[in-house]
Every structure is written in C-alpha cells, then in structure tokens.
Amino acid sequence: MGLLEGKVAIVTGSGGGIGREHALLFAREGARVVVNDLGSDRHGGGKGADMADKVVAEIKGMGGDAVANYDSVATREGADGLVWSALNKFGKLDIVVNNAGILRDKTILNMSEQDFDLVIDVHLRGTFLVTQAAARVFKVQGKGGRIVNTTSLSGLLGNFGQGNYAAAKGGIYSLTRTAALEFQRMAVTVNAIAPVALTRMTQDLAMFKGMTPEQIGPQYIAPVAAFLASDLAGDITGTIVGVQGPKIFLYRMAETSGVAREGGPWSAAEIKERWAEIAR
Numbered sequence: 001m002g003l004l005e006g007k008v009a010i011v012t013g014s015g016g017g018i019g020r021e022h023a024l025l026f027a028r029e030g031a032r033v034v035v036n037d038l039g040s041d042r043h044g045g046g047k048g049a050d051m052a053d054k055v056v057a058e059i060k061g062m063g064g065d066a067v068a069n070y071d072s073v074a075t076r077e078g079a080d081g082l083v084w085s086a087l088n089k090f091g092k093l094d095i096v097v098n099n100a101g102i103l104r105d106k107t108i109l110n111m112s113e114q115d116f117d118l119v120i121d122v123h124l125r126g127t128f129l130v131t132q133a134a135a136r137v138f139k140v141q142g143k144g145g146r147i148v149n150t151t152s153l154s155g156l157l158g159n160f161g162q163g164n165y166a167a168a169k170g171g172i173y174s175l176t177r178t179a180a181l182e183f184q185r186m187a188v189t190v191n192a193i194a195p196v197a198l199t200r201m202t203q204d205l206a207m208f209k210g211m212t213p214e215q216i217g218p219q220y221i222a223p224v225a226a227f228l229a230s231d232l233a234g235d236i237t238g239t240i241v242g243v244q245g246p247k248i249f250l251y252r253m254a255e256t257s258g259v260a261r262e263g264g265p266w267s268a269a270e271i272k273e274r275w276a277e278i279a280r
C-alpha cells in the first residue's frame, strides 16, 4: 500500500519544477491530487491550462487520479476555488503543499513596488490564503491534516538581489511556525521545506553551473514533502527542512546565551564594550 493511500492532496504550482515532482510522487504513493498551476512564466506573466493539464495526464497515464486547477493562489477566490476543487472532485482534503512561486529579482534600490507586491502576493499571501481555506476544511472534517510550505535559504539567511523574495519566504517561515502552534489542537501539522533544485526558476544561477538534474533535480525534494505529508510525520510540526540534492538537514533560529546587566538598563557605550560577550 502506498504511503499516501486514500489521501487527497493539493499541490500548488505543480505544473512544473518541484511541484510537479511532488504531485507525481504523491500520486505514485496513492494520493488523489489537485494539480494547481496558473501556467505563468517564472516572473508571474501570462497564464494557461497546459502545465497543469500535462501533469494530470501524466498521473492518469500511470493509473493515478488527479484533477487540474488553474486558479491563482494569490487571490481569495483562487485559494477558495482551489480548495473547492478538492472537495468537489474528491469529497475531502487531507494535505496541502504550498509550493507556487515566482521571481522578480532586483536590488532594493532598483525594485519597483509592483515587483515587491507581486512576489509577496504569490508566495506569502498565497500561502496564507490557501492555508486558511484548507484549515477551515480541516476543522470541519475533524480528522487532522498536513500542510507543507515552501520557504528558501534566501528568506532564512538573506540573499543579494532578492529583497522581495527573501521577505516573502521569511514571512512563510514565520507563518509556518505560527500555524504549527495554532493548528496543533486540530492535529494539523505545519512544516516547511527550504529546497535547492535545478528548475526553470534557478537554471540561470551561478551556483548550479555545471550541475546536472541527476545531481540536484527536484526529484530530491519530493520525498521530503511526501514524508511530511504522511502519517509517518504525525509528531513533526513547526520544522524547516532543508533539502539540497541528496542532503537533508534542519534550519533552526539561533539565539546566543546573552548577558543580563545588573541594576537597570544598559548604556550604548556598555553595549559596545560587552558586544563580543553578547554575541557569543
């Protein structure tokens, strides 16, 4: 029996790249899948049904069950429509993978408000809207659920030229941590993956130069999503799992031991003097 037998899963942005691998693996593991994709280019321009349709055809071709959905995750109607697709076609919802994304890289000095807003809308607002719509269903169903978000090392550590994307992905980190706390009593786990994979989004990056899809393709990311989405991970929530090719690790926010001053507030000069201790 497959790991996800009997489950219904939504994977946003699964018409290509990492999301497609998630959708194909989930279907191979027995899940019925809503393949959502707006069909835009990697900067969020245009739309179309082809990308989602192709993945649905692939899943059906291997004997699985899937339905296409072309809504944008960045709007309330889109997020609600997407969740409705799962209920309408498969009668329930068990798993949501928030994966849809775009890039509009610019340094902060050169970034337009539109470039900032669009990236925040698709990643952060989209993750919030789909999470909220799904959580409302999970609450009514009363059988728990799984949410797997997609953050990035840009959002966790910062990255030159990605102020919009890093802010969105950092927001997804915080949203994941908070949703994990809020949904615990509904037995809904919320985790995030911080992937590195060669896709259309990253094909121009210097770090991938000379690397092949066999070494660092999106096929390495999907098993982590399947694990977090499965019954195997019922006790794992609020974690950020890094995946870079064959390597899997966790990201954790670090806090130094710090220094407490006796007898009231610090002066700026004292902070300077004891900075090394504070930072240790």
Ligand code: NAI
Residues within 6 Å of the ligand: 012, 013, 014, 015, 016, 017, 018, 019, 036, 037, 038, 039, 040, 041, 042, 044, 051, 071, 072, 073, 074, 098, 099, 100, 101, 102, 122, 126, 150, 151, 152, 153, 194, 195, 196, 197, 198, 199, 200, 201, 202, 218
């Ligand atoms: P991709 O460009 O192949 O996939 C993103 C998909 O999202 C596309 O198929 C696109 O059509 C879809 N999409 C865009 N806007 C949408 C919207 N409003 N509604 C629904 N679908 C929409 O890129 P990739 O690499 O597969 O990225 C997947 C996720 O992984 C993204 O969230 C990305 O930020 C994240 N990520 C990827 C990394 C990598 O190394 N490839 C690194 C860190 C994070």
